[in-house]
Amino acid sequence: MTQQVNTLFTNALVLTMDENFNQYFPGAVAVKGDSIVAVGNEEEIKKEYSAQETIDCNGKILMPGLINAHTHVPMTLLRGLADDLRLDVWLMGYMMPVEREFVSPDFVRLGTMLACAEQIRSGITTFNDMYYYEEHVAEATAIVGMRAVCGQTVMKFPAPDAASYEDSLQMAREFIQRWKDHPLIVPAVSPHAPYTCTAEILRATADLAKEFDVPLHTHLAETAFEVENVRNEHGIPVIPYVKKQGLLEAKVIAAHCVHIDTGEMRSLLHAHAGVAHNPSSNLKLASGFAPVVKMLETGLNVGIGTDGPASNNDLDMFEEVRLAAFIAKASTNDPTSLPASWALLMATRLGAQALHIGHLTGSLEPGKRADLILVDISPVHNSPSFKRSADNAYAQVVYASKSTDVSDVMVNGKWLMRAHKLLTLNEDELLAQAAVIAKKIDTFLIEREQSVLSKLIALGGSLEQESFEVQVKVKIAETDPIVQALQRPGIEVIRKRHYREHDVYFFFDDPSQGRLRYREDDFLDDGKGTVTNVRARLTLIGQKREGKFEDQVLLSRSRYIAPAAQSLRFYREYFKPKSEITIEKDRLRWLITYNNTEFFVNLDQMAEPKLGYYLEIKTRTWSRRDAERKAQFASELLAVLGASGGEKVTEDYIDIVHSAAARRATHVSEV
Ligand SMILES: [Zn+2]
Numbered sequence: 001m002t003q004q005v006n007t008l009f010t011n012a013l014v015l016t017m018d019e020n021f022n023q024y025f026p027g028a029v030a031v032k033g034d035s036i037v038a039v040g041n042e043e044e045i046k047k048e049y050s051a052q053e054t055i056d057c058n059g060k061i062l063m064p065g066l067i068n069a070h071t072h073v074p075m076t077l078l079r080g081l082a083d084d085l086r087l088d089v090w091l092m093g094y095m096m097p098v099e100r101e102f103v104s105p106d107f108v109r110l111g112t113m114l115a116c117a118e119q120i121r122s123g124i125t126t127f128n129d130m131y132y133y134e135e136h137v138a139e140a141t142a143i144v145g146m147r148a149v150c151g152q153t154v155m156k157f158p159a160p161d162a163a164s165y166e167d168s169l170q171m172a173r174e175f176i177q178r179w180k181d182h183p184l185i186v187p188a189v190s191p192h193a194p195y196t197c198t199a200e201i202l203r204a205t206a207d208l209a210k211e212f213d214v215p216l217h218t219h220l221a222e223t224a225f226e227v228e229n230v231r232n233e234h235g236i237p238v239i240p241y242v243k244k245q246g247l248l249e250a251k252v253i254a255a256h257c258v259h260i261d262t263g264e265m266r267s268l269l270h271a272h273a274g275v276a277h278n279p280s281s282n283l284k285l286a287s288g289f290a291p292v293v294k295m296l297e298t299g300l301n302v303g304i305g306t307d308g309p310a311s312n313n314d315l316d317m318f319e320e321v322r323l324a325a326f327i328a329k330a331s332t333n334d335p336t337s338l339p340a341s342w343a344l345l346m347a348t349r350l351g352a353q354a355l356h357i358g359h360l361t362g363s364l365e366p367g368k369r370a371d372l373i374l375v376d377i378s379p380v381h382n383s384p385s386f387k388r389s390a391d392n393a394y395a396q397v398v399y400a401s402k403s404t405d406v407s408d409v410m411v412n413g414k415w416l417m418r419a420h421k422l423l424t425l426n427e428d429e430l431l432a433q434a435a436v437i438a439k440k441i442d443t444f445l446i447e448r449e450q451s452v453l454s455k456l457i458a459l460g461g462s463l464e465q466e467s468f469e470v471q472v473k474v475k476i477a478e479t480d481p482i483v484q485a486l487q488r489p490g491i492e493v494i495r496k497r498h499y500r501e502h503d504v505y506f507f508f509d510d511p512s513q514g515r516l517r518y519r520e521d522d523f524l525d526d527g528k529g530t531v532t533n534v535r536a537r538l539t540l541i542g543q544k545r546e547g548k549f550e551d552q553v554l555l556s557r558s559r560y561i562a563p564a565a566q567s568l569r570f571y572r573e574y575f576k577p578k579s580e581i582t583i584e585k586d587r588l589r590w591l592i593t594y595n596n597t598e599f600f601v602n603l604d605q606m607a608e609p610k611l612g613y614y615l616e617i618k619t620r621t622w623s624r625r626d627a628e629r630k631a632q633f634a635s636e637l638l639a640v641l642g643a644s645g646g647e648k649v650t651e652d653y654i655d656i657v658h659s660a661a662a663r664r665a666t667h668v669s670e671v
Pocket of ligand 1: 219308
């Protein structure tokens with residue numbers, strides 16, 4: 001009497017990817033309902049089971065579906081949008097601004113469906129995602145019929161789906177509550193990364209993950225820059241830092257881990273954390289080479305991920321597995337490193353274990369869900385075949401198979417693709433919808449890229465609007481008389497500061513764009529001469545001057561000021577100026593009141609280029625009438641300080657530098 005099952009796969013080369021790397025040829029797998037009930041030699045399985053449908057696999061490889069251990073599936077809609085950039089410019093300059101503008105539940109659903117189509121074709125049956133509106137990723141995935149760990153993003157910046165981190169945390173909580181017992185979806189919480197989250201967010205997300213016993217999916221130690229920043233700020237590397245915030249108490253899935261040492265690997269192992277290695281993404285963004293072999297030797301569950309399709313740019317796991325093996329060999333200078341069997345193990349059972357769902361999927365074993373694929377190894381690029389060793393089959397899959405060789409995909413006992421035809425998705429429809437969105441994004445970016453101001457606004461953060469500036473500037477020979485004069489009656493000093501100013505001016509092809517100034521102020525402690533604080537700001541200075549007052553006071557110009565949260569290098573790569581000029585000055589600055597009006601009095605020594613001393617009196621206001629009134633006071637103040645006889649300069653420092661350079665050039669040509 002045979003046992004009745006739904007599907008019996010026969011005549012296959014079965015790669016179980018189980019603990020013993022068991023293979024069967026000709027092998028068979030019996031599937032009943034959503035699960036695998038038997039795996040073994042065809043002859044034995046056939047004796048025990050009869051099925052509604054028996055499939056002759058024709059010598060194809062039958063193996064567990066691949067596990068994409070880290071991705072951002074809706075980003076299929078941003079594929080090819082911005083490439084060949086550094087991670088921060090790519091993320092903060094392009095991805096996040098576009099996402100803030102376009103990402104919606106509809107966007108996420110469409111992007112997910114597209115990604116599912118691509119992933120099924122690539123033999124992926126499970127993916128681990130992190131994005132916004134993750135509930136809609138989960139919904140679309142469940143409709144398609146794939147398995148996924150879906151992580152709702154939480155971070156310190158306003159996100160497309162949440163104005164604050166508290167909002168996204170609440171979304172994550174409700175999402176987890178609703179989806180906790182779904183047969184295909186494992187809900188999770190995703191604090192984006194240590195550099196986009198506060199310590200408080202890391203703690204709160206870890207608490208949430210623990211409360212519901214769900215995975216916590218995050219990016220850790222992706223770049224050397226990230227590690228350096230965490231070290232500078234907290235005095236410890238990334239893994240100890242997140243451990244301190246309680247993150248490792250949750251079921252962590254850590255994407256990347258490119259820059260971690262053996263001590264950090266042991267911390268991750270101790271915490272039963274999974275790691276997702278992303279070969280293409282790390283190569284494309286030049287993040288470095290993850291110490292994969294060392295992590296595996298430590299005993300960590302390391303899976304393989306494609307990362308998002310905007311940083312890869314595809315979701316082809318066959319390519320990732322092959323690259324993982326190649327990179328491990330090249331980076332250790334050892335061709336025996338990460339053999340094909342282990343590379344494939346990472347993409348299957350180890351990957352599932354890294355996602356904390358090893359009990360459900362990742363290998364062909366009785367009791368596990370029926371997540372499996374058929375791979376045709378007969379095409380020209382993969383022939384002939386050898387059976388001399390068990391390793392031959394792994395080599396065929398890892399080194400020569402292509403995603404297009406995947407012919408059939410089953411998830412949870414249900415067919416998603418048969419004979420290369422997708423059964424739960426309409427690709428043509430999805431592609432047509434994607435083209436419409438791509439066109440809108442294109443238009444948005446084309447417009448944005450035309451103006452320095454709109455690029456500045458796109459970076460987010462607070463932006464101070466246009467204002468009127470009153471400015472009087474005089475070239476002086478010495479500073480002492482001014483310092484003395486500041487004690488005269490009528491002047492009240494509120495505070496005094498001393499700092500070094502580094503200004504870098506960006507110039508653009510079209511002068512009407514204005515010029516962008518990156519200013520870094522190093523505040524100095526005059527007692528010790530040490531730097532006590534550093535402040536960086538971006539100012540967009542309009543080209544147009546509103547006018548002059550009494551021929552010596554510069555009245556106004558448009559200015560947009562934003563705090564500079566990124567590095568000078570970031571802004572250089574993001575704004576792509578045509579040219580730049582650096583100015584350094586040593587500044588003594590007093591905030592005073594004169595005539596019931598606050599003024600800044602600056603005594604500047606131009607250090608680079610060396611152009612002597614200047615006295616500057618400044619104040620800002622938001623109305624033109626008030627500006628004129630204050631300009632009058634500024635002129636008077638100049639007289640009180642005994643400097644009204646000096647050479648008036650109605651220019652900014654950058655103009656002074658320009659004119660000085662022009663004078664020098666003229667002088668040279670005259671000689
Ligand atoms: Zn990622």
